Amino acid sequence: MFSHLGKFGVNHKKTPILHINNMCCSKIKASLKRLKLYVPLGRNYSSLPGLVGNDIKSLHSIISPPIAKIRNIGIMAHIDAGKTTTTERILYYSGYTRSLGDVDDGDTVTDFMAQERERGITIQSAAVTFDWKGYRVNLIDTPGHVDFTLEVERCLRVLDGAVAVFDASAGVEAQTLTVWRQADKHKIPRICFLNKMDKTGASFKYAVESIREKLKAKPLLLQLPLGEGKAFKGVVDVVSKEKLVWNRKSEDGKDFERKPLLEMSDAELLKETTEARNALIEQVADLDDEFADLVLGEFSENFDLLPAEKLQTAIHRVTLAQTAVPVLCGSALKNKGVQPLLDAITMYLPSPEERNYEFLERISRLLLPFADQHIEIPSLTAGNIALTVGLKHTATGDTIVSSKSSALAAARRAEREGEKKPRQNNEAERLLLAGVEIPEPVFFCTIEPPSVARQPDLDYALKCLQREDPSLKVKLDPDSGQTVLCGMGELHIEIIHDRIKREYGLETYLGPLQVAYRETILNAVHATDTLDRTLGDKRHLVTVELEVKPIEASSVTPVIKYAAGVGEDLPKVSQEAIENGIHSACLQGPLLGSPVQDVAITLHSLIIHPGTSTTMISACVSRCVQKALKKADKQVLEPLMNLEVTMMRDYLSPVLADLAQRRGTIQEIQTRQENKIVIGFVPLAEIMGYSTVLRTLTSGSATFALELSNYQAMNPQDQTTLLSRRSGLTQVL
Numbered sequence: 001m002f003s004h005l006g007k008f009g010v011n012h013k014k015t016p017i018l019h020i021n022n023m024c025c026s027k028i029k030a031s032l033k034r035l036k037l038y039v040p041l042g043r044n045y046s047s048l049p050g051l052v053g054n055d056i057k058s059l060h061s062i063i064s065p066p067i068a069k070i071r072n073i074g075i076m077a078h079i080d081a082g083k084t085t086t087t088e089r090i091l092y093y094s095g096y097t098r099s100l101g102d103v104d105d106g107d108t109v110t111d112f113m114a115q116e117r118e119r120g121i122t123i124q125s126a127a128v129t130f131d132w133k134g135y136r137v138n139l140i141d142t143p144g145h146v147d148f149t150l151e152v153e154r155c156l157r158v159l160d161g162a163v164a165v166f167d168a169s170a171g172v173e174a175q176t177l178t179v180w181r182q183a184d185k186h187k188i189p190r191i192c193f194l195n196k197m198d199k200t201g202a203s204f205k206y207a208v209e210s211i212r213e214k215l216k217a218k219p220l221l222l223q224l225p226l227g228e229g230k231a232f233k234g235v236v237d238v239v240s241k242e243k244l245v246w247n248r249k250s251e252d253g254k255d256f257e258r259k260p261l262l263e264m265s266d267a268e269l270l271k272e273t274t275e276a277r278n279a280l281i282e283q284v285a286d287l288d289d290e291f292a293d294l295v296l297g298e299f300s301e302n303f304d305l306l307p308a309e310k311l312q313t314a315i316h317r318v319t320l321a322q323t324a325v326p327v328l329c330g331s332a333l334k335n336k337g338v339q340p341l342l343d344a345i346t347m348y349l350p351s352p353e354e355r356n357y358e359f360l361e362r363i364s365r366l367l368l369p370f371a372d373q374h375i376e377i378p379s380l381t382a383g384n385i386a387l388t389v390g391l392k393h394t395a396t397g398d399t400i401v402s403s404k405s406s407a408l409a410a411a412r413r414a415e416r417e418g419e420k421k422p423r424q425n426n427e428a429e430r431l432l433l434a435g436v437e438i439p440e441p442v443f444f445c446t447i448e449p450p451s452v453a454r455q456p457d458l459d460y461a462l463k464c465l466q467r468e469d470p471s472l473k474v475k476l477d478p479d480s481g482q483t484v485l486c487g488m489g490e491l492h493i494e495i496i497h498d499r500i501k502r503e504y505g506l507e508t509y510l511g512p513l514q515v516a517y518r519e520t521i522l523n524a525v526h527a528t529d530t531l532d533r534t535l536g537d538k539r540h541l542v543t544v545e546l547e548v549k550p551i552e553a554s555s556v557t558p559v560i561k562y563a564a565g566v567g568e569d570l571p572k573v574s575q576e577a578i579e580n581g582i583h584s585a586c587l588q589g590p591l592l593g594s595p596v597q598d599v600a601i602t603l604h605s606l607i608i609h610p611g612t613s614t615t616m617i618s619a620c621v622s623r624c625v626q627k628a629l630k631k632a633d634k635q636v637l638e639p640l641m642n643l644e645v646t647m648m649r650d651y652l653s654p655v656l657a658d659l660a661q662r663r664g665t666i667q668e669i670q671t672r673q674e675n676k677i678v679i680g681f682v683p684l685a686e687i688m689g690y691s692t693v694l695r696t697l698t699s700g701s702a703t704f705a706l707e708l709s710n711y712q713a714m715n716p717q718d719q720t721t722l723l724s725r726r727s728g729l730t731q732v733l
């Protein structure tokens, strides 16, 4: 369908590094579906805004603003903290939309996939562009559910700043920690928005403390709430000493008053705000030398005389340096506090030129994203975010560059900066820049098409979905020939299943969901093997002797060593063949056919007859490693999950009793107002279908978050039970 659209040349000199966001077919299809009403096929996309009615502002005015006025930001948080609601309000106040969307009604702009609207959660990141007070903001709303962590990671790479949204009644929650760590890894400056201040149990103080304690971040309190819970009516701007009160009668929150705090009418509040402002000034001065000089010089006698702009500039520098995080509060649902958040985004988060992106790239077609609608643009200046389509061989996490030489230069630079893992020898791999980290899938299940004839359609659908979402893995079971899906969680696999049906029109059947175990060995073993085969008139002869032993350090791939004298004169191709053989043997352990980890393999001797092919070398080494693994004492490792369950205190006992039956270990039980929070570990195998059980146990009042902690050894009794249960299935993966 896109071939009908007009093509534009791209001035690649103006185009900065552009990370591919493979636009999913669903989004393109969804756009086209909505466009069909207005656009005859073949019409140019750049005429889109005029055609989609009054809901979307004219786009052309915002295509090329000065770079200092651009903000590329993401919104991140724990599931249900209110990212999508906050985004909706942002879009409304900026004039991007003319009505308020509601996640609970399923009509938000950014959650546009059918599955998102039905479930009220964000699965895929959506990008939108809007103006705020002369700034152009490119905003990405990212998912909060742990199953879609990769989606968050791939967005963070292209962002210059982020807003972390918190539920003010819960403070820092499990997934907040994960996304915060990811943002630390990508060095993203952040501001915090304590949302849901209107909710019963909301506590500004508690939420700020949890940022300090759990995230180990230094909160800069730029606002104080005016009331909490039902009494929440606005915020105090600590920097300018003004109060912002929303008009109760205003249905959409557009109408609010900003008034200076006065001694006469707000004595107590003014005192509290002055103290907070002085503390803020001292805090910023501690972190920023330039500001410290200013404060200690001109304003040491009276901080009240320090102009708000000077403090704001210093807060901007501190935010950019990531030595502290500005904190704001509000209630997106009740339409309070979102406009000041927008001001803070433009004021404190950096423009692209304040961040160091130096790479150049070239592509042939660019689209500006507006959630599920796109406008084709001829060029793009540095620092913008756009989409590109029609790239057949790229996948999420790739980087597009303008030429091989610039890729090599970039790779060298990345290497110097230590951002790249040890580089491989092959040229293609040398061209890669630091990619996104793809988490290992913990669940798998078989998937079957409705008939054998539809298998190619299923393969095609899975190939497309995988390019978009590399955390989805697809394998072929060597024994049954069935296709196996490996994903991050039950929900992840369920959504993939659903998307195959809706977007590719294929009704597929999933086998039972199974846990992705790993295996290791408990003692060192020796093995030798010889492969002697004549193919045509060529003799292939290899003899190998090696030792496999367990290692303490956790290592997913086997550590390969050569005994003295072995491997010294080995040609590179033979060495690669040996290592390939070892790796392939370790993919299928002897107990369950699961990957083998935490092992070291030492090659003691190797005799290769001249003319032996590398395939035969690999085959012999692989067989010898498998022989050794079979001889060793073996151990199953199972995925252990971090679990956090939040419930009303009355339900604590049944939840604990249930967790005990699931081999759970409780680390801590916290009290938060009327709620109890149970923190602990539980094996993944025991937690399947937990949401349904928890709902029944707590009358639907509890929530929980799960995250992979590590792989741990199963105790002998559980291991025996598992092996006997799976005895018919030991060769599945």
Ligand SMILES: Nc1nc2c(ncn2[C@@H]2O[C@H](COP(=O)(O)OP(=O)(O)OP(=O)(O)O)[C@@H](O)[C@H]2O)c(=O)[nH]1
Residues within 6 Å of the ligand: 077, 078, 079, 080, 081, 082, 083, 084, 085, 086, 103, 104, 120, 121, 122, 123, 142, 143, 144, 145, 195, 196, 197, 198, 199, 330, 331, 332, 333, 334
């Ligand atoms: N009381 C209250 N509820 C809110 C507020 N903001 C959002 N909610 C509600 O919280 C729930 C989750 O809101 P979302 O905006 O979907 O949260 P999210 O963080 O985007 O969730 P995911 O996309 O699933 O990660 C919805 O029921 C909202 O109506 C708020 O300020 N106050």
